[in-house]
Amino acid sequence: MTDIVSISKLSKKFGSFTALDGIDLNVAEGEVVCIIGPSGSGKSTLIRCINLLEQFDSPGRIVVDGTTVKRGKELARVRAEVGMVFQSFNLFPHMTIRQNIKLAPMRVRKTGDQAADKLAQQLMQQVGIEAQADKYPDQLSGGQQQRVAIARALAMKPRILLFDEPTSSLDPEMVGEVLDVMKRLAESGVTMLVVTHEMGFARQVADRVVFMDGGKIVETGKPDAIFDDPREARTRNFLNAILAH
Amino acid sequence: MSFAETFFNWDVLVNSFPLLLSGLKITLFLGVVAIIAGLVLGLIVALVRLYGVKPARIIAKIYIDIFRSIPILVLLIVVYYALPFVGLRLSPFMSAALALTLVSGAYTAEIFRAGIEAIPRGQFEASQALGLSYRHMMADIVLPQAIRIVIPPLTNNCINVMKDTALASVVAMPDLLKQATQAQALEANPTPLIVAALMYIAILWPLVYLVGRLEKKYRNEVAR
Ligand SMILES: Nc1ncnc2c1ncn2[C@@H]1O[C@H](COP(=O)(O)OP(=O)(O)OP(=O)(O)O)[C@@H](O)[C@H]1O
Numbered sequence A: 001m002t003d004i005v006s007i008s009k010l011s012k013k014f015g016s017f018t019a020l021d022g023i024d025l026n027v028a029e030g031e032v033v034c035i036i037g038p039s040g041s042g043k044s045t046l047i048r049c050i051n052l053l054e055q056f057d058s059p060g061r062i063v064v065d066g067t068t069v070k071r072g073k074e075l076a077r078v079r080a081e082v083g084m085v086f087q088s089f090n091l092f093p094h095m096t097i098r099q100n101i102k103l104a105p106m107r108v109r110k111t112g113d114q115a116a117d118k119l120a121q122q123l124m125q126q127v128g129i130e131a132q133a134d135k136y137p138d139q140l141s142g143g144q145q146q147r148v149a150i151a152r153a154l155a156m157k158p159r160i161l162l163f164d165e166p167t168s169s170l171d172p173e174m175v176g177e178v179l180d181v182m183k184r185l186a187e188s189g190v191t192m193l194v195v196t197h198e199m200g201f202a203r204q205v206a207d208r209v210v211f212m213d214g215g216k217i218v219e220t221g222k223p224d225a226i227f228d229d230p231r232e233a234r235t236r237n238f239l240n241a242i243l244a245h
Numbered sequence B: 001m002s003f004a005e006t007f008f009n010w011d012v013l014v015n016s017f018p019l020l021l022s023g024l025k026i027t028l029f030l031g032v033v034a035i036i037a038g039l040v041l042g043l044i045v046a047l048v049r050l051y052g053v054k055p056a057r058i059i060a061k062i063y064i065d066i067f068r069s070i071p072i073l074v075l076l077i078v079v080y081y082a083l084p085f086v087g088l089r090l091s092p093f094m095s096a097a098l099a100l101t102l103v104s105g106a107y108t109a110e111i112f113r114a115g116i117e118a119i120p121r122g123q124f125e126a127s128q129a130l131g132l133s134y135r136h137m138m139a140d141i142v143l144p145q146a147i148r149i150v151i152p153p154l155t156n157n158c159i160n161v162m163k164d165t166a167l168a169s170v171v172a173m174p175d176l177l178k179q180a181t182q183a184q185a186l187e188a189n190p191t192p193l194i195v196a197a198l199m200y201i202a203i204l205w206p207l208v209y210l211v212g213r214l215e216k217k218y219r220n221e222v223a224r
């Protein structure tokens, strides 16, 4: 299988603080990888390096679908191929749902208005928000907004979707509807890298789970192996602490 | 002479009205020119101040600070009376337009900067993550949202520019105030001054009212 993302020797310092410390990670086409770990372990920083929302230190290297991630001409292409869903949705508040979804394909892919409209229609159906098409983001519930954000990212037909705790700012009753959409995406073969605290989702949907702590990947493996029989003490402690809740 | 004959003398008013009207035209024209030029200048300076290379950012900051510190009257007199010594002789209108634009540009730049900085980081990140170019990010996402934030303070700035056009009368520009003082001297009666004052109020009151309305409107509907 080809790797959509391959990360090697990735490090990132904020001043003298080391947020990422020598990360190696590959994500293959069609694979769903979940990243778990305590707060401050560098999970967000890691996925934000992939589309260079965060500049990483040399000599770290990230390759997305054959293109090396760095400042310059190629960056726009990398970003077009990498979709991202944020914890806080970040929808464009001055645009309708439909416009939110259509904008990037029209501006970046130069898709025509009608084609973009068809695409938006189909994506809104896919995530179940077609009834909200002409509303503005602040008229939607959190769960609906996050589903719009997923549709907006999908509209670029990305090679991989990155999620940074997509359900963490949702009211509990809305977590399920977003996870359901993500589950269906995973089943349809979309490559996904998901930072999450939803252990149930990770266990059920992930092909591979990565446990991070202190800017390092401590352990990685199949969900069953990580959750039922972790090799590292740190993983065990983390899971015990989480599952005790 | 009665109060009315002194301050609202009909004959004086009729006599001086054409003069006042020509002054009003010049005042309006000067104000509009300075406002538009100041807006363009301010937007450019704000973008340089925020996103330019380091030296350009510093220059933008110095420009903003200087022209927010200098009294417009002083700047105007420097432009009109001092620049000729280095061979740059500007007409009264040009001097006034330049001085007003430079100052308005500095204030406008600060207003735009505050407006852009008020846009949450997530909006920039979402735009970048989608692959939007810098130009599209600014044109489609950032500026449309910033505009809503900056319209009330920008309108306020327009009011200030309009008011400050009156300073141009000290460099012999035949604006509304200058014509009014001249008419007053000519007629030996203050009626033209009173009428001029009423004219200023008539142009600016609607703007003052508008600012109040806009501020209320944008407070209510948060972002959209
Ligand atoms: N811009 C920044 N400047 C300084 N330090 C930062 C910055 N961004 C992140 N950090 C630090 O880097 C570390 C890793 O942050 P990161 O957000 O990647 O953690 P995380 O694993 O996503 O945590 P959480 O589960 O709380 O989201 C944290 O200690 C954080 O304080």
Ligand SMILES: [Mg+2]
Residues within 6 Å of the ligand: A043, A044, A045, A164, A165
């Ligand atoms: Mg995080």
